[in-house]
Amino acid sequence: MPAVVLIGAQWGDEGKGKATDLLSSRLDYVVKFNGGNNAGHTVVVGDEKYALHLLPSGILTAGVTPVIANGVVVDIEVLFEEIEGLESRGVDTSQLKISANAHVITQYHRTLDKVTERFLGKRQIGTTGRGIGPSYADKINRVGIRMQDLFDENILRQKVEGALDQKNHLLVKVYNRRAIGVDEIVDDLLGYVERLRPMVTDTSLLLHRALEAGQTVLFEGGQATMLDVDHGTYPFVTSSNATSGGAVTGSGIAPNRIDRVIGIVKAYTTRVGSGPFPTELFDEWGEFLAEKGHEFGTTTGRRRRTGWYDAPIARYTARVNGVTDFVLTKLDVLTGIDRIPVAVAYDVDGVIMEEVPVSQSDFHHAKPVYEEFPGWTEDISGARSFEDLPANAQSYVRELEAMSGARFSAIGVGPGREEIVQLHDLLD
Secondary structure (H helix, E strand, O other): OOOEEEOOOOOOOOOOHHHHHHHHHHHOOEEEOOOOOOOOOEEEEEEEEEOOOOOOOHHHOOHHHHHHHHEEEEEEHHHHHHHHHHHHOOOOOOOOOEEOOOEOOOHHHHHHHHHHHHHHHOOOOOOOOOOHHHHHHHOOOOOEEHHHHOOOHHHHHHHHHHHHHHHHHHHHHHHHOOOOOHHHHHHHHOOOOHHHHHOEOOOHHHHHHHHHOOOOEEOOOOOOOHOOOOOOOOOOOOOOOOOOOHHOOOOOOHHHHHHEEEEEOOOOOOEOOOOOOOOOOOOOHHHHHHOOOOOOOOOOOEEEEEEEEEEHHHHHHHHHHHHOOOOOHHHHHOOOEEEEEEEEEEEEEEEEEEEOOOOOHHHHHHHEEEEEOOOOOOOOOOOOOOHHHHHHHHHHHHHHHHOOOOEEEEEEEEOOOOOOOOOOOOOO
């Protein structure tokens, strides 16, 4: 049985939660391997809508073991708020497992994130201010706090003291904020220990044994490829590896375990925060996509920037992730547009580039080269086979597939769990 990685193939918010939910009835484990509560997945089940931020989407399906792996940074307060919210709606969260090696987001991480972003002024990255970046920075600087540290008060206190020794100088002398007390942080974290104890384990070993036993494991990426700290539009990126390679380092499974990589792309493009976005629209069509596509962040509520489909981005993400299958989402949002532009290349100071430029400056100045395709007016939300789609919608999908670097195996035609057209089996 396969180990499958599911990643965002644009700048995030592509509909990864729905894709995970689509597969979840055939899965044994769903693993979150990167990021924190800075990204949201919205899953619609019948008349119920669930907004997940830190928990894997598979938690909504009975029989699936949800795992928060070592590559994730965990805000424990947010974790339990989300757990309590789901349990109040009848969702069983008792099978959740968390890596002992996952790093913890503390109060001082959140504080530093917010004051640092304000300090940058016009050079702001556009972070969510939830402490993600500072927590990953501590991880790399080897002064981070891991889940396992909470179970040894002496070690926990030593680590908090070491972290605050430097950070309080920064907060007080540079940012003119109050110093944060060691006891304040330690007491807060120790208050969660007993609730965490049954959840925290060696998730690398757990997943290894699951794969050895022939069980199916889905690795669900947070954020997306173009926000990957190494392969995205740096520095306007997240602080972790959101690409398929991040599933390996972020979970502790071996690279040769991965059988399939599923990339999620919208039928158009969006991004949140600052940074280059060649197909961004500033006209009525940008507003059309935002309103009809409900392009407001699940976590932040911020309006997403919107633009037409970008084929060079799709080819790039197919290449760096080894995408075997794409899931195309939100095709229904394009209904009613007479002519649909698609970026097939870029014009960079008079030079036509068919691939994403390696130079940040070139990408910032890239202007999209568009081809237009005929649209459709028919409601497609009831389509359940490719043949149910209008001829122009079928043509649009096939044109995108031909220029995107991997086959399209499923098409989202509405927000509901059942509103999807499957072309190929994603797990076979």
